Amino acid sequence: MPILLLFAVSIMLFSCGYHVAKRSSAIPSWMKNVYIEPFENNSNELLLGAWITEDLRHEFLRSSRFVLTSRDQAHVIIKGKVEEVETKGLSYVRYDRAIERSVKVKISFDLIDAATGQSLWGGGELEREEAFSVGTDVMKTQGLLNEALRKLSQDLSEILYHRLEGVY
Numbered sequence: 001m002p003i004l005l006l007f008a009v010s011i012m013l014f015s016c017g018y019h020v021a022k023r024s025s026a027i028p029s030w031m032k033n034v035y036i037e038p039f040e041n042n043s044n045e046l047l048l049g050a051w052i053t054e055d056l057r058h059e060f061l062r063s064s065r066f067v068l069t070s071r072d073q074a075h076v077i078i079k080g081k082v083e084e085v086e087t088k089g090l091s092y093v094r095y096d097r098a099i100e101r102s103v104k105v106k107i108s109f110d111l112i113d114a115a116t117g118q119s120l121w122g123g124g125e126l127e128r129e130e131a132f133s134v135g136t137d138v139m140k141t142q143g144l145l146n147e148a149l150r151k152l153s154q155d156l157s158e159i160l161y162h163r164l165e166g167v168y
Contacts, residue, residue: 033066085106104129
């Protein structure tokens with residue numbers, strides 16, 4: 001009986017089941033140098049590809065794990081493309097006058113081994129949507145749309161970085 005009690009207590013003490021999950025990254029640990037190609041842009045929002053590239057580079061600059069380098073010194077290359085930007089009305093004063101719209105951005109990305117040119121993690125896509133108000137004139141509305149696109153650029157860049165880092 002004492003042996004059985006000792007066995008039961010030891011199981012309870014050492015088998016709580018709590019543990020920290022191992023974190024894996026899409027970028028192998030030996031690949032420290034990263035080059036981010038300027039994002040291609042298939043949309044009519046001319047600055048969007050540049051904004052996403054800039055925001056993604058900012059995410060990598062904040063990291064201590066990776067070093068942003070030139071293409072010729074990189075271990076991995078991140079390529080991306082703005083696939084689609086779609087706007088639509090959300091709420092209306094009348095059937096023909098929107099007071100709120102939304103913009104949806106879809107990007108694709110690929111992680112390339114710089115030495116071989118082979119895809120390490122390709123075919124990834126991200127899509128996010130943001131609402132914005134319609135202004136009193138066209139210029140005000142364009143400014144509000146640009147604010148929404150900047151927010152989407154930052155959000156997509158952060159999510160992409162975390163996916164590559166293995167957080168999501």
